[in-house]
Each structure stands twice: as structure tokens, then as C-alpha cells.
Amino acid sequence: MSGTSSFRPRAHYGKRPREPFIRKNERIRAEAVRVINPEGKQLGILSIGEALRLARDCGLDLIEISPNANPPVCKIADFGKHQYEEGKRQKGQKDSSSRLKEVKFRLNIEAHDFETKVKHGIAFLQEGNKLKIALILRFREMERQAFGLDIIRRAMAELSAYGTPDAEPRLSGREIAVMFSPKSSANRLKPSVSTTLQVDLPSSAPRAS
Numbered sequence: 001m002s003g004t005s006s007f008r009p010r011a012h013y014g015k016r017p018r019e020p021f022i023r024k025n026e027r028i029r030a031e032a033v034r035v036i037n038p039e040g041k042q043l044g045i046l047s048i049g050e051a052l053r054l055a056r057d058c059g060l061d062l063i064e065i066s067p068n069a070n071p072p073v074c075k076i077a078d079f080g081k082h083q084y085e086e087g088k089r090q091k092g093q094k095d096s097s098s099r100l101k102e103v104k105f106r107l108n109i110e111a112h113d114f115e116t117k118v119k120h121g122i123a124f125l126q127e128g129n130k131l132k133i134a135l136i137l138r139f140r141e142m143e144r145q146a147f148g149l150d151i152i153r154r155a156m157a158e159l160s161a162y163g164t165p166d167a168e169p170r171l172s173g174r175e176i177a178v179m180f181s182p183k184s185s186a187n188r189l190k191p192s193v194s195t196t197l198q199v200d201l202p203s204s205a206p207r208a209s
Contacts, residue, residue: 023064024079025052036075045071099128105135105155107148118158125162125182134177148176
């Protein structure tokens with residue numbers, strides 16, 4: 001049968017990514033290692049034999065935690081506990097990197113819509129997320145930057161009991177935006193009104209044509 005074969009290997013869907021290999025005990029290849037004891041104290045550079053003996057005396061494992069260092073860094077610890085704590089740390093980093101929420105306002109936003117968006121922002125901050133509030137200026141709305149900044153500052157005032165602005169709001173291109181970091185529950189103030197936000201948006205400002 002001539003020509004290129006149409007056979008393709010089957011994809012392995014749902015296969016877990018391979019976890020990084022961690023050397024421990026006799027699998028460590030270096031002749032000398034920098035050793036950290038179970039309390040986190042550095043013991044200096046020891047031969048691999050002496051480091052293994054110390055780990056055995058403690059009833060623990062010798063775990064290579066920095067294989068690319070010169071010499072490699074090893075810690076005396078329980079291997080199972082070390083893997084569990086490392087997994088928790090990596091999961092925490094992954095979760096924190098995706099916790100950015102955004103609420104967008106319009107220049108001609110109605111009071112009810114403003115209230116709704118602020119409530120969404122409060123909910124995001126109460127969940128421990130970082131929050132970006134932004135207002136996009138379209139076409140001739142660039143002439144009304146001051147009015148747009150006023151809307152952002154009013155939203156900042158409503159959110160101030162739940163988060164702290166990372167900086168002053170700034171105009172970048174056509175967007176006025178500011179980032180909020182959530183306050184801890186201990187520092188979070190109770191709202192004076194639990195169900196309805198008091199909003200007084202300027203109604204006499206000229207609309208963009």
C-alpha cells in the first residue's frame with residue numbers, strides 16, 4: 001500500500017501531567033550536599049553518607065529540595081508530609097494567580113445598574129478576590145474624562161469598607177481603572193445599609209452625542 005499512512009496514535013485524554021521527580025535517600029546522586037535539619041537550621045555541607053546517617057538517626061528521610069544548587073540542598077523531613085505540604089503550596093499559588101475579578105462601568109450608567117455592579121464588586125472582595133473596576137470611554141466620551149473619574153471614585157467610596165485601592169485610578173488609553181485588594185475579615189467594616197446602596201449619580205451631566 002503506497003503513500004503516507006493515515007494511522008495516528010490515540011490521544012490519552014484525561015491523563016494526569018507527570019509530577020516532578022524528587023530524589024530522596026539513596027537516590028540522591030551528589031557526593032556532598034548542603035543539609036537542613038527538621039527544624040529548618042542549616043547544618044552546612046556534609047558528605048552524602050553523613051547526611052543519610054543523620055536522617056536515619058531522626059527516623060526521617062533525606063529529601064533533595066534544590067537539585068540545581070551547587071552543592072544540592074537537602075532537607076531532613078518526612079517525605080510523605082513534605083509532598084503533602086508542597087502540593088498545598090503549589091495549589092495555593094495556582095488559586096491566587098487566578099483570583100482577579102473585574103467590574104466595568106459605563107459613562108451613562110443608570111443608578112440601578114451602578115448599585116448592581118458595586119454589589120458584585122463587594123461580593124468579589126468578600127470572597128477574597130482582587131478586584132479591578134474600570135470605565136471605558138468611547139469616541140467623544142474622551143472629552144468627559146472628569147465625569148468618568150467621578151463615577152470611578154463613587155464606586156471606590158462604596159467599596160472602601162471591603163477593599164483597599166492599590167493606587168489612584170488612572171487613565172490608560174480609553175480606560176479609567178483602579179485595582180482593589182480585599183481587606184481581611186477582621187478589618188472589614190459592616191455596611192450601614194445591608195440591602196440598598198445609597199447612590200447619587202450626577203444626572204445633569206451632558207450626554208455624549
